[in-house]
Structure formats: C-alpha cells, structure tokens
Amino acid sequence: GAGVSQSPSNKVTEKGKDVELRCDPISGHTALYWYRQSLGQGLEFLIYFQGNSAPDKSGLPSDRFSAERTGGSVSTLTIQRTQQEDSAVYLCASSPRRDGEQYFGPGTRLTVT
Amino acid sequence: AQSVTQLGSHVSVSEGALVLLRCNYSSSVPPYLFWYVQYPNQGLQLLLKYTSAATLVKGINGFEAEFKKSETSFHLTKPSAHMSDAAEYFCAVGGTGTASKLTFGTGTRLQVTL
Numbered sequence: 001g002a003g004v005s006q007s008p009s010n011k012v013t014e015k016g017k018d019v020e021l022r023c024d025p026i027s028g029h030t031a032l033y034w035y036r037q038s039l040g041q042g043l044e045f046l047i048y049f050q051g052n053s054a055p056d057k058s059g060l061p062s063d064r065f066s067a068e069r070t071g072g073s074v075s076t077l078t079i080q081r082t083q084q085e086d087s088a089v090y091l092c093a094s095s096p097r098r099d100g101e102q103y104f105g106p107g108t109r110l111t112v113t
Numbered sequence: 114a115q116s117v118t119q120l121g122s123h124v125s126v127s128e129g130a131l132v133l134l135r136c137n138y139s140s141s142v143p144p145y146l147f148w149y150v151q152y153p154n155q156g157l158q159l160l161l162k163y164t165s166a167a168t169l170v171k172g173i174n175g176f177e178a179e180f181k182k183s184e185t186s187f188h189l190t191k192p193s194a195h196m197s198d199a200a201e202y203f204c205a206v207g208g209t210g211t212a213s214k215l216t217f218g219t220g221t222r223l224q225v226t227l
Contacts, residue, residue, distance in 0.1 A: 004156075033214060043203065043217035056214065091156060095213075101147065102215060104156035 002026065004105035006092050012111045013082055021077040021108045025094030032075050033095070033102060034067060038088035046090075049075065082112045115140045115206045119218035127226055132176075132191040134221045136204030139185065146187045147205040147215065148178055157203065163187060174198070199225045 005024045013019050025032050034046040045059040049069040060066070064083075069075040079086055089109050093102035120135040138144055145164050149157040161172025168180040178189045187204060201222045205215040 031213065035215075042219050043205075043215075045214040045216070048214050050213070059214070093157075101159050101162050103159070104149075106154075106156045 004092055004094050004103055006090075006105040006108050008108060009106065010109045010111075012113060015084060015112055016081055018078065018080045019082055019110065021079075021090050021110070023075045023077070023092030023094075023105060025073065025075070025092070026096075026103055027073075029094035029096050029103075030072070031095040031097065031100070031102075032069055033093040034075070034077050035091045035093065036088045037091055037107070041088075043091075046077070079110075082110075084112050086110060087112045115144065115216050117146075117204045117206050117216060117218040119202075119204050119221050121221055122219065123222050123224065125224040125226060126194045128196055129193050132189070132194045132198065132223065134189040134202050134204075134223065136178075136187045136189065136218060137185050138187060138204075138206045140206055144206050146178075146180065148172065148176070148187075148189050149203045149205060149217075150174075151201045151203065151220075153200075160189070160202075194223075194225045196225050196227075199223055 007022045030051045032049045036044045047067045048056040064080045067077045089107040091107045093104045095102045116139045118137045147162045148160040150160050151157050160176050161170045163170050163180045171177045176191045178187050180187050201220045203220045204218040207215040
C-alpha cells in the first residue's frame, strides 16, 4: 500500500520568504508527526497531531513555525520569514495509533539562500 | 525526560563480520525503544521495536536487539554484515502515552568493507 508521501521533495527559497511543506499520511493513521533533521541538531521533534486532540507543539523552535492538519489527514507545515538556520530535511511520520510505530515519509529538503 | 545515547558516530566492519551498534537510554518510565535505518536521501525505515514484551527483539534484514534494563541498553546486532547494510542507524526512545513523540540518538553511520 501507499506509504507516507511528502511534497515537494526539494524546496529552495530566499531568506524571508514563507514556505509550505505538505504531508500525506498513510490512510487511516490517526497520529501524525513532524520532525526536522539537520547537521547541527540531528533529528528533532517539531509537532504531533492525534485525532481531534489539540496538537503537541512543544518542539516548534519559534513562532515562525506552524502546522495544521485538515480533516484528520493531510498536514501542512508552514515556516514564515524563513532564515538560513531553517535549512534542513523536514520529515513527516504517521502512526495507526498513539503508541504505535511511526512510518516516515521521504522528507522535504529545504534550502534557504 | 527521555534520551538516548549512541556510542560511535561511525562504525566500520568487514563484510561477513558481526555488526554491533550501541544504544543506551534514559527514561523515567518503562520505555518503548526503536531502531531505524536511513539510506542516503531516503526517509527512516523501522528496523525493530521494543514495547515491554520479549527482551530480545528480532527485526527486518537479520537485525536484532536486546533490551537490558540493568544496563539501560538496547544494542543492535547482526551476525553477518552485508554490503547493503551500509547506512545510518538511529536509536530512538518514546512512542508511548504522553511521550508519544520519538527522541532520537545522534546516529551511527555503518560502513561495510570488502
């Protein structure tokens, strides 16, 4: 079956611009996570959605970062006024339940110039 | 808070040799532990997971890991390395209850030589 998909696979943007990254989770998975992978910081948790509960935003690095999940399915991570330190690979994962294993997408490589 | 420490950022083994990648965890509650593998320019693939059932966990591609509470360890092993095992390996803790998010180690890059 289809796995987690993310788009775009690569995004180059100028400093100060806004970007939107999209994640399509595996159908039926109730939990969705965003992580960031960068050379300096490794793999970091950003935000977690579970069903209709309020998201866990504890990993978002600044108020320039936000995310939403519409209809319990697709999620969009938005970064406003991008900075060079936002350059990283943004990974999305979904899980069939809150305590289940997480299945990762291929990631979006963001480069801020 | 939960955390994991992976000892050795780079490990090199010969093809056919034993693979041992080390992971130690810190958790105030019984942990869920995971090993993921990442091939170049790809996402993370789950190798195996420990969720408080059997302490010896078998995963895909011939890998296994043993949960040792007394040593707070969850080392990953494979009896015989193959060239296709060359990748980066991440140990992670979490995935349970309010700690559903995963906390990852810094990763170990495995090189397999002829």
